[in-house]
Structures are given as C-alpha cells and as structure tokens.
Amino acid sequence: MSYLQAQPLSHAKKVRSLYKQAVRLLQAHYESFDRYEFRYQAVLMRARFDENKNEVDFRKAKKLLLDGQRELFLKSHPQPVKFPTAPGGVAYQRHYPPPDWLLDVWHPLEKAQYPEYFALREMRKKEFVERWEKEYGKADPEVSH
Structure with missing residues (x-):
C-alpha cells in the first residue's frame, strides 16, 4: 500500500x-x-x-x-497516458507474485541449492512466530479447525 x-x-x-x-x-x-x-x-x-x-x-x-x-x-484528456503495469493500466496486477507459503513445500534437495536463503528464512519465520505469540499469546491446542 x-x-x-x-x-x-x-x-x-x-x-x-x-x-x-x-x-x-x-x-x-x-x-x-x-x-x-x-x-x-x-x-x-x-x-x-x-x-x-x-x-x-x-x-x-x-x-x-x-x-x-x-x-x-x-484540460484533462479523455484517455490519459497510463503505464501498462500502473494502477489503471491494461496489465495492472495481471501477474500476482507467488505466495510465500509456496517455499515451504519445496523438496529438501531444492532447498539445499540455496542454503543461506533458507537458513535466513527459517530464522525470520521463528522471529515472526515469537513476535506473534508475544502480542497475541500462544495458539490453543484444544481448538481445531
């Protein structure tokens, strides 16, 4: 935003x-x-x-x-110039970025090709979970979806 x-x-x-x-x-x-x-x-x-x-x-x-x-x-124009990928352009949000969870389902051999990236990613995920639990508390294991 x-x-x-x-x-x-x-x-x-x-x-x-x-x-x-x-x-x-x-x-x-x-x-x-x-x-x-x-x-x-x-x-x-x-x-x-x-x-x-x-x-x-x-x-x-x-x-x-x-x-x-x-x-x-x-003096505005009825059809103003818009870049294709800008808001209002013909290709705006045509290709969404892939969701983050998609990296979680990679095979371990695929992850082994990028060891530093996935080590940092795991560290960031742990930090996120800790921050979440600090702010909102731990999830209740009794409640199932």
Missing part, C-alpha cells in the same frame, strides 16, 4: 508532481500523432514552470500551484 500518503507533501513535491502530470497530459494530447509537437509543447511547459521557480512569496506560490492544478483538471 505504498500509494497511500503517509505524511503531508511539501510545496516543492506538489510542484514537481504537477509538472510531471502536466507533461503526461501533453504526451496524451500530442505524442500519438506528432512527437516533435509534443517535445515543443513540453519545452514551453518547462519554461512556464521555470518562470516562477524562484518565487519567494508563499501566498503567490500557493496560488500559482492551485491555478496550475485547476488548469490541469480543465
């Missing part, structure tokens, strides 16, 4: 994010039919951002950021 915001973003990060979104918007509008026009528009966009990069008045900088976000919203 790395996409969830854990702390407030600084003004500089918001501006960088706005710039990146603006260039992706330009890419959606121009790149499909004219790469040179896209690059020209991207240079103009960068010049617009560079005009105000040394703004010291925070109120004016905040207003510029909000105006940029509003303009980005108003």
Whole structure:
C-alpha cells in the first residue's frame, strides 16, 4: 500500500508532481500523432514552470500551484497516458507474485541449492512466530479447525 500518503507533501513535491502530470497530459494530447509537437509543447511547459521557480512569496506560490492544478483538471484528456503495469493500466496486477507459503513445500534437495536463503528464512519465520505469540499469546491446542 505504498500509494497511500503517509505524511503531508511539501510545496516543492506538489510542484514537481504537477509538472510531471502536466507533461503526461501533453504526451496524451500530442505524442500519438506528432512527437516533435509534443517535445515543443513540453519545452514551453518547462519554461512556464521555470518562470516562477524562484518565487519567494508563499501566498503567490500557493496560488500559482492551485491555478496550475485547476488548469490541469480543465484540460484533462479523455484517455490519459497510463503505464501498462500502473494502477489503471491494461496489465495492472495481471501477474500476482507467488505466495510465500509456496517455499515451504519445496523438496529438501531444492532447498539445499540455496542454503543461506533458507537458513535466513527459517530464522525470520521463528522471529515472526515469537513476535506473534508475544502480542497475541500462544495458539490453543484444544481448538481445531
């Protein structure tokens, strides 16, 4: 869940994010039919951002950021550029990573090929069980599933 915001973003990060979104918007509008026009528009966009990069008045900088976000919203593309494996892309979560328990059913000869990895894995599993039992207590052997 790395996409969830854990702390407030600084003004500089918001501006960088706005710039990146603006260039992706330009890419959606121009790149499909004219790469040179896209690059020209991207240079103009960068010049617009560079005009105000040394703004010291925070109120004016905040207003510029909000105006940029509003303009980005108003000029949004009906089919924005999405990377295939990114959320919203055509291949998002197409291949799930294999579950961790799958390593537990490996044959001992297979495990012998990676002795350091499986020794560390066993140690981590023991630490996890100890942490679990410390927090929640031991499992009741009377209860069966």
